[in-house]
Amino acid sequence: MTPSVREIGFSAVPVDICLVGELPPPPPPPPPEPVFSLAQLEAAREEARHEGFQEATAALNEQIGAQRIEIAQLQDAVLASISSQGEALGHQLHETLPDLVLEITRRVLGGFRPDRENLLAIVTQTLAEIAPGTTDVEIRLSPADLALMEGVDAQLHQKYPGIRFLPDADLGPGDCMARSRFGLIDARAMTKLESISRSIK
Numbered sequence: 560m561t562p563s564v565r566e567i568g569f570s571a572v573p574v575d576i577c578l579v580g581e582l583p584p585p586p587p588p589p590p591p592e593p594v595f596s597l598a599q600l601e602a603a604r605e606e607a608r609h610e611g612f613q614e615a616t617a618a619l620n621e622q623i624g625a626q627r628i629e630i631a632q633l634q635d636a637v638l639a640s641i642s643s644q645g646e647a648l649g650h651q652l653h654e655t656l657p658d659l660v661l662e663i664t665r666r667v668l669g670g671f672r673p674d675r676e677n678l679l680a681i682v683t684q685t686l687a688e689i690a691p692g693t694t695d696v697e698i699r700l701s702p703a704d705l706a707l708m709e710g711v712d713a714q715l716h717q718k719y720p721g722i723r724f725l726p727d728a729d730l731g732p733g734d735c736m737a738r739s740r741f742g743l744i745d746a747r748a749m750t751k752l753e754s755i756s757r758s759i760k
Contacts, residue, residue, distance in 0.1 A: 673733045675707045685735045685746040691718050697738040699727040
């Protein structure tokens with residue numbers, strides 16, 4: 560087969576033709592990689608370690624500061640709570656302590672049996688509220704306590720002429736009641752305790 564020759568029309572496809580007088584210079588070679596000595600590497604490593612330590616220290620200080628603020632706030636809250644509870648407890652004690660002391664004292668006095676000296680002190684203290692020289696003074700004691708006053712009442716006749724000692728079955732050990740023209744003196748132990756309880760409430 561005879562090869563055929565085909566004509567190419569350069570006018571059909573635009574072609575840019577640029578005439579170059581010289582070729583561009585080749586790119587410069589890359590700079591040589593820096594070479595560091597062992598001392599420089601060690602210094603750079605030490606500097607990086609120091610910077611890392613400073614950053615870690617700064618972060619730790621920041622955390623410590625935040626924790627201190629949190630602890631201070633928690634401490635304030637705890638102190639406020641304790642103060643509030645303390646006030647409530649103090650109020651509760653103020654309300655209940657007198658009654659508690661009164662009840663304890665009642666139980667203690669329930670087994671109390673005064674001797675002659677105790678009874679004389681009770682009677683003398685009761686009579687101290689009556690002016691010396693007052694006549695027609697009446698002292699009431701429990702029957703058991705009255706028996707202990709035998710021989711002691713004579714000492715009081717000089718100060719209170721006409722003083723009389725009478726038994727009263729309604730009175731307990733250590734109770735004493737005195738009557739004169741000035742009125743009645745209630746020196747019973749429970750009466751004294753109730754008066755003290757009212758004064759401290």
